[in-house]
Amino acid sequence: MKTSTRLEENCQYWVDWLHRMVDIQEGKPCDCDYCKEIKDNCECEDNCECDREYYLCENTPSWLMNRALDISFKVNRDKEYQACELCVACGGPGIYIDTDNNSINGYWGGENVRLFYMSEASRLIDDYAEELYNCL
Numbered sequence: 526m527k528t529s530t531r532l533e534e535n536c537q538y539w540v541d542w543l544h545r546m547v548d549i550q551e552g553k554p555c556d557c558d559y560c561k562e563i564k565d566n567c568e569c570e571d572n573c574e575c576d577r578e579y580y581l582c583e584n585t586p587s588w589l590m591n592r593a594l595d596i597s598f599k600v601n602r603d604k605e606y607q608a609c610e611l612c613v614a615c616g617g618p619g620i621y622i623d624t625d626n627n628s629i630n631g632y633w634g635g636e637n638v639r640l641f642y643m644s645e646a647s648r649l650i651d652d653y654a655e656e657l658y659n660c661l
């Protein structure tokens with residue numbers, strides 16, 4: 526029996542991505558191309574205080590929302606934001622991030638995969654998604 530399928534690996538990629546995003550949002554230095562370029566040109570003494578455009582960094586909720594192929598909002602009966610589901614892959618495998626229960630859900634052919642990630646990632650996505658929803 527196989528221990529890990531291609532679909533599981535694809536889902537695990539997004540679990541890892543979300544956990545890295547949390548680390549970086551909590552202060553770990555970001556090593557994405559955009560942040561690296563700023564760092565290369567940085568002349569700050571100790572801690573870098575160069576301005577960064579939040580949405581250009583590849584490890585932010587806004588980058589994720591921009592990259593998402595589709596976004597479904599879950600709202601309560603007062604139409605207040607509750608959670609969201611982001612489609613991050615379709616065509617081949619379908620992969621969805623669901624902040625309602627901190628899960629990554631993958632579908633491919635008859636195969637279903639569900640992996641869970643830490644709730645802190647959903648909190649960061651929800652903060653951003655709620656703002657977006659309220660602007661609709």
Ligand SMILES: [Zn+2]
Binds near residue numbers: 568574
């Ligand atoms: Zn700097």
Ligand SMILES: [Zn+2]
Binds near residue numbers: 556581584
């Ligand atoms: Zn970055």
